[in-house]
Amino acid sequence: MNLIQFMGALELGLLYGVVAIGVLLSFRILDFPDLTVDGSFPLGAAVSAILIVSGVDPWLATAAAILAGMAAGFTTAWISVRWNILHLLASILTMTALYSINLRIMGRPNIALLGEKTIFTPLENLSFPHLYIMPTAMFVVSGIAVLFIYRFLSSEKGLAMRATGANTRMAKAQGISVNIQILSGLAISNGLVALAGALFAQSQGFADVNLGVGTIIFGLAAVIVGEAFFNPKVILSALVACVIGSIFYRLAIAMALNASFLGLQASDLNLVTSILVGFAMVTPKLRAKILDFKAARSKA
Amino acid sequence: MIRLTDLHVTFNRGTAMEKKALRGVTLNIKKGDFVCVIGGNGAGKSTLLNALCGDVPVEKGSVLIDEKDVTTLSSWKRAPYVARVFQDPMAGTCANLTIEENMALAMSRGEKRTFRLAIKKDWREKFRSQLSRLKLGLENRLQDPIGLLSGGQRQAVSLIMAVLKPMKIIALDEHTAALDPKTAAFILDLTREIVEEKHLTALMVTHSMNQALELGNRTLMLHEGRVVFDVSGKDRKGLTVNDLLDLFHKASGLELDDDSLLLS
Numbered sequence: 184m185n186l187i188q189f190m191g192a193l194e195l196g197l198l199y200g201v202v203a204i205g206v207l208l209s210f211r212i213l214d215f216p217d218l219t220v221d222g223s224f225p226l227g228a229a230v231s232a233i234l235i236v237s238g239v240d241p242w243l244a245t246a247a248a249i250l251a252g253m254a255a256g257f258t259t260a261w262i263s264v265r266w267n268i269l270h271l272l273a274s275i276l277t278m279t280a281l282y283s284i285n286l287r288i289m290g291r292p293n294i295a296l297l298g299e300k301t302i303f304t305p306l307e308n309l310s311f312p313h314l315y316i317m318p319t320a321m322f323v324v325s326g327i328a329v330l331f332i333y334r335f336l337s338s339e340k341g342l343a344m345r346a347t348g349a350n351t352r353m354a355k356a357q358g359i360s361v362n363i364q365i366l367s368g369l370a371i372s373n374g375l376v377a378l379a380g381a382l383f384a385q386s387q388g389f390a391d392v393n394l395g396v397g398t399i400i401f402g403l404a405a406v407i408v409g410e411a412f413f414n415p416k417v418i419l420s421a422l423v424a425c426v427i428g429s430i431f432y433r434l435a436i437a438m439a440l441n442a443s444f445l446g447l448q449a450s451d452l453n454l455v456t457s458i459l460v461g462f463a464m465v466t467p468k469l470r471a472k473i474l475d476f477k478a479a480r481s482k483a
Numbered sequence: 484m485i486r487l488t489d490l491h492v493t494f495n496r497g498t499a500m501e502k503k504a505l506r507g508v509t510l511n512i513k514k515g516d517f518v519c520v521i522g523g524n525g526a527g528k529s530t531l532l533n534a535l536c537g538d539v540p541v542e543k544g545s546v547l548i549d550e551k552d553v554t555t556l557s558s559w560k561r562a563p564y565v566a567r568v569f570q571d572p573m574a575g576t577c578a579n580l581t582i583e584e585n586m587a588l589a590m591s592r593g594e595k596r597t598f599r600l601a602i603k604k605d606w607r608e609k610f611r612s613q614l615s616r617l618k619l620g621l622e623n624r625l626q627d628p629i630g631l632l633s634g635g636q637r638q639a640v641s642l643i644m645a646v647l648k649p650m651k652i653i654a655l656d657e658h659t660a661a662l663d664p665k666t667a668a669f670i671l672d673l674t675r676e677i678v679e680e681k682h683l684t685a686l687m688v689t690h691s692m693n694q695a696l697e698l699g700n701r702t703l704m705l706h707e708g709r710v711v712f713d714v715s716g717k718d719r720k721g722l723t724v725n726d727l728l729d730l731f732h733k734a735s736g737l738e739l740d741d742d743s744l745l746l747s
Contacts, residue, residue: 339587339596342580346588349577352569356536358562358593416628 184441190318192437196430197321198379198386199401201328203409203425205375206402208332211421213368214348218274218399219259222281223252223373225395227380229285232294232390241302245381252377255281256369264362278395285392293391294384301385317386324382328375329422335371336418344368345418376402397453404456405429407463484549485512485535485652485684491543492530492708504530506708507544512652516715517678517685517699521692521727527708528688532654535686537561548651563593566645568638570657575641578630582621582640585629586610589644613643617673635666639673646677653678655687659694671698692724704731711735 184192202224209217227248234244255277263273286292306316335341346354347364354361376398384390409428415421439455440447447455492505504527512518522528533539535546537558545554548564569575576585587602607625614622617639621632629637638658645653655674659667675698678685689695695702701715704727711734714722732738 335598337600337602338598339591339601340598342584342588342601343591343596345580345584346577349579350574352574353577353588355557355559356562356567356569356575357588357591358559359588359596360559 184438187314188437188441189434190314192433193318193430194321194386196433197318197325197426198382199405199433200321200325200426200429201379201382202376202398202402203405203429204325204328204332204422205372205379206399207406207421207425208368208372208375210403210406212336212345212348213365213372215260215263215270215365215369216274217256217259217369217372218271219255219277219281219369219373220376220402221395221398222278222285223255223376223395224380224383224398225285225390225392226255226281226288227252227377228384228390228394229288229294229380229392230377231381232296232384233289235296235299235301235385236294241300241304241385245302245378245385248377248381249374252380253370253374255377256371256373257366259373260366260369264365281395282392289390289392292393293389296384296388296390302382303385321382321386325426328378329419329426332371332375333419333422340367397456400453400456400460401429401432404432404460404463407460408432411463484514484547485510485686486547487511487531487535487544488547489544490531490534490541490546492527492534492539493542494539496542503708504539505534508705508708508710509544510703510710510713512684512686514684515682516701517683518687518701518703519695519699520686520688520703520705521690521695522705522711525707526705528705529656530708531705532656532686532688535652536565536567536654564651566592566648566650566653568641568645568653568655568658570660572634572638572641572661575644576629576637579628581626582614582629582632583607583610583625585640586613586644586647589647592648592650594648609647613647614640617643633666635662635670638662638666638670642670642673642677646681646683650683652684652686655685657688657690660690674698692727696722696724696727702727706731706735706737 202220205220209215230251231241231244231248234247235241259274259277262268262276263270303317303320306320309316336345343354343359344364346357346359347361351361380394383394405428406425407428408431409415409424412428412431413420413424415424436452436455439445440449487508487510490505490508494500494502494504508527508531520528520531530539534541537553537556537560541554545552547553553561553564583602587606590606610625611622619636619639621636621640629640632640642658659670662670671694677683685699687698700719701713702719703713704711712730714730
């Protein structure tokens with residue numbers, strides 16, 4: 184792997200770190216497995232891209248992308264809590280609908296942003312080695328996301344959200360509306376993911392309706408890798424861990440794709456990710472089983 | 484004053500599993516009353532408590548707290564008036580939150596939650612002083628996840644948490660049933676102390692006749708969703724478990740055959 188590839192992986196890792204924070208919020212904090220992100224990531228890309236090519240200020244376009252993502256998350260949560268639909272199913276409904284919506288928003292399957300003014304355009308004029316600009320920018324973005332979500336989760340509202348995911352009965356007994364927590368939590372989570380989608384479109388120079396395939400698995404992979412390496416006990420380290428997990432993951436993937444003896448292609452990414460995440464999910468259960476087995480044998 | 488009037492609750496209505504859990508229970512709890520509810524399995528005692536807390540929908544009857552009709556309010560909206568301690572020691576606290584985070588959640592019970600930091604500096608002093616009465620050393624472990632504590636310790640913290648904020652009534656749902664006898668006695672003593680000290684109004688569900696006589700100033704027995712007897716004041720003084728059995732027999736014409744009630 185050369186430096187350019189390394190920096191590219193670092194940039195993507197930090198960008199997907201924002202996705203990972205969103206997934207951490209839904210999966211871990213709220214205990215709500217949310218597949219909406221597969222739709223809200225390209226939604227963020229689509230909204231920001233179409234607005235930018237229409238001449239809207241890129242900052243405004245990015246803000247609009249965040250709002251669109253929040254609406255998507257809210258929709259999933261509403262379907263789930265209002266109509267008592269299983270969380271996974273509710274999120275699949277929204278995700279599927281978003282595919283059509285994203286096509287409608289863009290009017291075509293993809294939009295190129297080459298030569299358009301994006302929020303990263305001003306950075307090109309900096310007297311900073313070009314290679315390091317984007318990773319630095321993404322570092323700043325994911326850093327702000329970590330601090331923002333950390334501050335939120337330390338607030339009275341944020342603590343209520345954590346209680347909701349951890350112990351619904353207790354949360355209710357403390358006067359917390361579980362439904363409101365799920366609605367706002369998923370909105371924040373998908374807002375973050377859509378932000379990542381908008382930044383992806385602007386940094387990579389395109390938006391595509393198929394961008395979102397596997398977003399949830401990448402996010403989950405980052406969360407799991409982060410947890411495996413850091414075993415975080417407090418919320419700040421959990422947030423940092425999932426961003427670092429995302430970077431590790433991207434670097435590992437970049438290395439695997441570059442190792443010609445493995446014979447992997449870029450298109451194998453989703454397969455490799457699924458296998459890794461599947462493995463990470465099975466391992467703790469397998470370990471527990473082996474321990475049980477050993478304990479049973481030593482007793483006998 | 485808490486008024487439960489003619490409460491009816493039916494589970495699985497219209498199915499083969501239909502169960503009439505409450506069939507017209509009326510109970511007025513005066514301010515400062517400490518009511519102990521006993522009854523065998525399926526007598527409706529937990530349902531009565533859950534109807535007060537808003538966990539089960541009431542099909543007929545009403546729940547009034549200080550003349551405010553809360554019959555249709557969901558449980559989280561009743562939290563300003565009702566503090567709770569659950570039977571399961573794991574249910575009253577969040578395992579992966581720290582002791583102080585759990586207590587901070589209880590400090591905001593029933594209040595509007597804002598974007599301000601959840602844990603205020605001056606709260607920590609209050610948490611420490613409240614925890615120190617337990618003599619478990621928890622006052623020095625505010626930043627430990629509460630999941631590290633034993634069931635008894637967690638139940639003690641739940642009890643402390645329940646009374647951090649003022650309430651109209653504290654609902655105790657067999658809160659010692661899942662503990663070993665020594666820990667149960669500790670929690671029971673703590674309950675008595677706290678209720679007396681703060682002059683709380685309390686409704687305690689228990690499966691133990693001894694507990695129901697030992698604690699509080701009023702003992703209520705439920706059977707098949709109805710109140711069998713309700714003794715307080717002079718009538719209650721000096722009562723023994725055998726007297727309760729007689730009362731039950733007289734009122735219902737049945738012999739009590741629930742081992743769990745007689746043995747504990």
